[in-house]
Amino acid sequence: MTNSSTLIFLIHQVQSALFETGIHKNRLSDPAEEQWPDVSPPERSVRAVLDFASAYEVADTTSVGKVEWLLN
Numbered sequence: 001m002t003n004s005s006t007l008i009f010l011i012h013q014v015q016s017a018l019f020e021t022g023i024h025k026n027r028l029s030d031p032a033e034e035q036w037p038d039v040s041p042p043e044r045s046v047r048a049v050l051d052f053a054s055a056y057e058v059a060d061t062t063s064v065g066k067v068e069w070l071l072n
Contacts, residue, residue, distance in 0.1 A: 055070050056070055057070075
């Protein structure tokens, strides 16, 4: 088993999804000429991320370092 970071794993997952749906870049083309379809996340997903971000808090402590928690 190889060690791999979560970021690298997620990048590979996104690339696979883009190729499966046909929304991928041609690396040899000019970036100014590339046409991307108008794709945006669902409003429900955006709201969920923003709600999580507003409930998430991180504080620095002297005894244990950073402490993170979710507020209700």
